[in-house]
Every structure is written in C-alpha cells, then in structure tokens.
Amino acid sequence: MKIEKTEKRITVVTDGDFDLKVCPELKALLAVDLKHDRSIHVCFDLRKTSFIDSSGLGLILWVYKETAPYGGKVSVVNVTASAEKLFDVAGLSRLLNIRRKGRERLG
C-alpha cells in the first residue's frame, strides 16, 4: 500500500487484498489526513488490488461521506471488471467517480 500526497490530492494505491485485514490501518492513516483538509480529492488506485469486498467499499464510502460535504471528491481508478460489479451491485457507481482499468485519464 502506498499513499501519495500533493496539496490537492491524496492517491491511495492499495495492493493485494483490500479487505477486513487492511481497512482499519488504512482508515486510521486517512483519518489523520482528512482532519487537516476535508475538501481534498482522494483517489483510490486499484491497479495492484486483486480483491475487494464490502470492507474495502465501506472504507471508500466513508472517505466520500467525510469529504463530500466539504467540497471534496473521491475517485476510484483502474477498477477490474469484477470489482466494478461490486460497485454496481452496491449502487455506488452513481455516487463515486469510477473508472475501469486501462481507461484512466488525467485529471
């Protein structure tokens, strides 16, 4: 897992499993950053993520809820076809900015 920060954007590159095991630690790290600035753009890059379930989705939605009222933004990029299915079933595709693997654009 890697977290890259610029003034306007936090990019979280999760690797391997994005599940119950990694979520508490990642959440604690992000909570510290969000305390400073909730109007930030948080980008989850799933290019190295081989598995995600409701724990991972829950964390992404938590960031959305923390930032959205303050003008922040959440995007999820490099999502595999199987992960995209989860976002669809969860009804999160409308709420979050989700981009499939290989379709990433800048911005």
Add this chain to the structure above:
Amino acid sequence: MDKQENYVKLEFYAKDQNVAIARLATAAFAGEIGFSLSDIEEIKVAVSEGVSNAIIHGYGGDESRLVEVTLTVEKNLFKLEIKDDGVGIADIKKAMEPTYSSVAERMGLGFVFMESFMDTLNVHSSLNCGTVLLMTRRCPHL
C-alpha cells in the same frame, strides 16, 4: 464415488488474516470444479463476506473463537457453509435488508453480495446460538 464429488472443511481462529486463507482455499476448490475465473471472483466475495461477518459481528473481535467453512460439491451443486458460534442474529429478515448494519460505519452490503453472487442463501441463526450460512451455486456444465 463420482469423479466430481468433493468435500473440504476448514476451521480457523477468528482472525482477520484468515479471511484471505478461506478465500484462497475456496477459490482453489471452485477452480477444481471448473468454475470460470469470473465465477470464482464472485464466489470469493461471498465467502469473504460470510467469514468477515462471523469475525466482526459473530465474535466481536474475540480472535480465540473458531469459524468453520465447509465446501462440498455433489450432484452438480457447489455448497458453501460458514458457521460461527457467536452472538447470533435476533432478526434475520432485518439483518438481510440491503444497507442495514448494526455497526454505524459499515454499509450493510455483505448479505447483498452473498445473495447476488450465489444462487441461494439460507441463514440459520438465533440469539446466542451462533450463525450458519448455507449458500449454493450450480456447477458449470463442462
């Protein structure tokens, strides 16, 4: 015995790192049956949700407790059973409602995923008597 018939039982501590182990064993079992890679991804989500629930809700973080995952294939039907001996569910219907969660920061999506990715899901549970999930999925025609 039928060539496809098979049975595997796993029992493990309610530790978060064991969710991945349950997923990998289940994926290997499903792969052996002939499920496609995208089917296996769905089955992995189902087992992950059930086992995570047992750890989080059933045992509330008590890692010394045991979770049981039983994998069976017979007569072209794949069966996945997940059992805990934890607090149990008082109102199963309510618990299974999409977006219902007893934990504020959770989304209540686990049962939604189990239902959408498996053909059937049955929940047997009562307060203080643990929880048993039984899920099935038709095997692919080979």
